Amino acid sequence: MIKSARFTLPALLVGVLAVSPQALASIENEELSVGLRLGMYNFDDGRQDVVNNTLFNVSSGFKNIAPGIQLNVPLTETWSLRSYLDYVKADLTGTSASADGYAVGVDALYRLPNNFYFGAGLNTTKTGDDSSRGLRGTAGYRQAINDNLSWSVEYALQFGDFTDHAIIAGLQMSFGEGGSALAQIRGSAEEEARRQAIAARRDSEVAPTTDAGGVDTTRRDSTMAYRSDEELAPQIRAALVDIDRTADADGDGVPDYRDVCQNTSRGHAVDARGCSVYEEQSQVHHLRVNFGFDSARVPEEYYGYIRELAVLVGVYPELDILIEGHTDLIGPAEYNQRLSERRAQAVADILVNQFGIDADRITTIGHGMDEPVVNRITLDANARNRRIEATVTVTESVPARD
Template identity: 30%
Template sequence: MKIFNITLLAALISTPLAAETLDETWQVGVFGDYIKSSTNKENKNSWQQIEAGKSVGVDLHKIINDYWNVRFELARSRYDIENGNDKTYGYRYGADAVYKLPESDLYLFSGIKRFNNTRSYNALNVGAGYGFQVNERFSVYTEAAIYKDVNYGYVDQGFKLGLKYSFGAEQQRPVSNRADNSAKPAIQPVAVTEATPVDSDNDGISDDKDRCAHTPATVKVDSTGCTLYAEHEVAITLNVAFANNSAKVKPALIDDIQRLADFMKEYSDTQVVIEGHSSATGAAQYNLALSQNRAEAVKDILINKFNIKASRLSAKGYGQTQLLSNGNSAKDHSLNRRVVAKIEATTKKVVHKG
């Protein structure tokens, strides 16, 4: 009697490009699979001693929400029969409910299939799969399943490998709010006035007491005729989101990091601590290292892409110790996967009259 074992190997590859900027509605997949018939069928002439089958097929997924999909499947199979001395062809079709495990690329599914090969029968199936995101549109998936024949009582096994394409509109990332530090007070041209022995620059201070000649007439001056300045606080904040189990900065967020770099170039005496954070899923020690890697990734972009001196930057990972949200939904975990930074500086602005 032949014995068939199926082992599903899932290699967890880091930094998938999560499709958080894609509003997925449908997915279509193409796949190949291997169906191992029950050994009891292999010994029965009524089943033509059917053995293993190799299939190609398509499936269509309807995205219900973050956790559930509905899938429709159609496959064409070629089976070995007559103790491997001949071939026969068949097909199967059916539907599955797919449950996606939170904060994971693993999923479970269950459904019903109709098989037509040497005989026709219905089967209930259960299985598990793993999906690896190649980019926002494409993903690779692999599955293992068992099929319970409800007409004759046999159990078949299956292994699948496929490629999926996601349909949906790309979402525009909202522009983050920050302090507008670009506007500077316009310096008014020096009013052209005829010199007088009393007040040449018309600032209200006579020439014999005026230590700052030619101050603009529109600005306030002190008792010595010099321009008055008021100190103002300016600040900028950075909040960079990350995909699950990833320390790779998404290309769409580089502009936010550039705004922080521009602020540091304008205020050249500023320094910043870049803080990395993680969600609460997984081991605390692993999340601490992941959050440190996220902070280092943003720091490296500031140094290597925008030429900020390393001496002005420091990176610190906090792991899961400073959660923004304590919930356990996918949205809560997404809010907690972040790198934040804040810089404050003091600048002087001219005090104008009126």
């Protein structure tokens, strides 16, 4: 009996990992979990076993504890494959003896956003001399305890040669730290690009620009600095006797006698008057700060990014800041709501107290666990969901390119 289970379980585990190449990739992304199970089975009373050459029927009812183990391998964010092995014992009617055996199988599980899950799979159950194979349906609920541990409870219905019922409680542990380093590298690159963009915009506010002819082309208050003769009306210049109607000194395609804005920069798109055409361009600065488990303390490595946001809003005094706090999916909703508000306020306090931003320009809000980046409970997902986000959009007028 037990010998058969030893051969069956490894074959099932190999089958789970061989079903999809994504399974192995998911293991590297801290998705693999193993667990212990305690169940109670209600066996079909049509099952039988022979004791001392006498045939006895199995006694129905949830009576004996069935310990077991399981392995869960995710395929996607919502689908996973689970294999399990339970040691079972069935009481026999009319005798104190029992029929020992096992239940082993593989389920495909689908997890809902509210932590409930459903599944279906194949099962082999052996009690004494009776062995049956059939389908198995299950419905359950799984809740995280912390980043590594979670508990679950489920109901299962097995049907084939016999119809059996089971209620099973489980404790699972997740393994792996894959993906975290890659996310940090990607995040660092994005923040570096943001810093460079802010520095370029800041420099453009204070550094005047000139074209090839030495004319100041810095845009101030929606006007351009022109040479004095460029203020002459086109019809007056056209009346000059010695004018060359084909001359185009700045090469913008508008003859000099009609060019109100002579010496425009090369490559600028111009209108019929020869003046640079401006277009609106928006730059988006996004700040994300991640927090530790159950913490509202801002990690020191994010202070530089917060300073960049402070520099940006200092250059553009018309900008206001909305800071939104979030939590992972672990714990009570009311507690997480307060924690998300504390996280948003912690970043606001740094902007005000350390970088001198007016508190009236900052609004904070907490979303609790309602808006996760990743709607699941794993080490990587929890770390990404524990965050604040602030997005500031700057719109500027820049010369259109020809």
